[in-house]
Amino acid sequence: MPAFKSAAVVLFLLLSPGLVRPQTAVLEKQSAPAPEQQTQQSGSGEVSTSSSDAGNQSKPEIPVIAPSLHPSRVDPKTDTSEGKQTKRMFGVIPNFAAVSTHTEVLPLTTRGKFWLATQDSVDYSSFVWAGMQAGQSMALKSYPELGHGAAGYSRYYWRAFADQASGSYFTEAIVPALTHEDPRYYTLGHGGFFRRARYALSRVVLTRTDSGGTSFNFSEILGNGMEAGLANLYYPPQERSLHNTAVNWASQLEAASLNNLVREFWPDIRRKFHRQE
Numbered sequence: 001m002p003a004f005k006s007a008a009v010v011l012f013l014l015l016s017p018g019l020v021r022p023q024t025a026v027l028e029k030q031s032a033p034a035p036e037q038q039t040q041q042s043g044s045g046e047v048s049t050s051s052s053d054a055g056n057q058s059k060p061e062i063p064v065i066a067p068s069l070h071p072s073r074v075d076p077k078t079d080t081s082e083g084k085q086t087k088r089m090f091g092v093i094p095n096f097a098a099v100s101t102h103t104e105v106l107p108l109t110t111r112g113k114f115w116l117a118t119q120d121s122v123d124y125s126s127f128v129w130a131g132m133q134a135g136q137s138m139a140l141k142s143y144p145e146l147g148h149g150a151a152g153y154s155r156y157y158w159r160a161f162a163d164q165a166s167g168s169y170f171t172e173a174i175v176p177a178l179t180h181e182d183p184r185y186y187t188l189g190h191g192g193f194f195r196r197a198r199y200a201l202s203r204v205v206l207t208r209t210d211s212g213g214t215s216f217n218f219s220e221i222l223g224n225g226m227e228a229g230l231a232n233l234y235y236p237p238q239e240r241s242l243h244n245t246a247v248n249w250a251s252q253l254e255a256a257s258l259n260n261l262v263r264e265f266w267p268d269i270r271r272k273f274h275r276q277e
Helices: 002-031 035-042 044-058 061-069 110-122 124-139 149-179 193-202 218-231 242-276
Strands: 206-208 214-216
Touching: 110 124, 110 149, 124 149, 149 218, 193 242, 214 218, 218 242
Parallel strands: none
Antiparallel strands: 206 214
16 A cells, blocks of 8 residues: 555654664774774873763764654554545545545635635536536436437536536635635544534534634525525526525525535544555
8 A cells, every 4th residue: 555655765764864873873983993002192181081071972873863753743543534535535526625534734815715615616526526416406407497418418518517507616715714714624633423423414513714713604504595596696596586596595505514524434434444444
């Protein structure tokens, strides 16, 4: 596994100074003049001085070796993947807005929030997901007015893509920039399943602010409502009702809740896969 190879390289680099240093000390000790020669050249009065100097020279060698072998500095058994988030879940699903447990990050600037929304909107998986949603909606005849066949599928497709792109910009960029909220998800990472699940679901209603506090999640609640309202502009007139808008808004919040649950437990799932490998 690459993780074990990396750990082996780090271990070698940390141990190599401790292995090379004693060899250097041995060579210096062998090249140093014998005490008898120092006595003949300097006399008996300088023996104690040379002995004390030799003792002082040998002392710095001890703390150089010890730290490199200290178990707290190098522990090959440490699982560095614990609580860590990756850029993608299952190698495909974007996970750019997740923050690992016990990780301190700088507040997002307005530019950073818009870049985060752009990443989620134009990622290759977004095009794939829009295609899957379009196929499902067409198979269920969710909007019969859009027709069938290739032409009907294209109408379903660009609307599905517009839904998710506008939702990303409203919830991760536009509203957070106005309300000074942090659109990222901060994992809890400890406690039982139900505690972490409650936390993940609560992040739909509560969120972190740019200053590090906690506030009502206007970004998620209001942002998804704005996306549902905007959808009325490009869906057929027959679908532009208050009921359909509310259903769209509720489905977006449901998707956000499920996304938070997956992001919360993804490090555990990933660690389990690594152990099995």
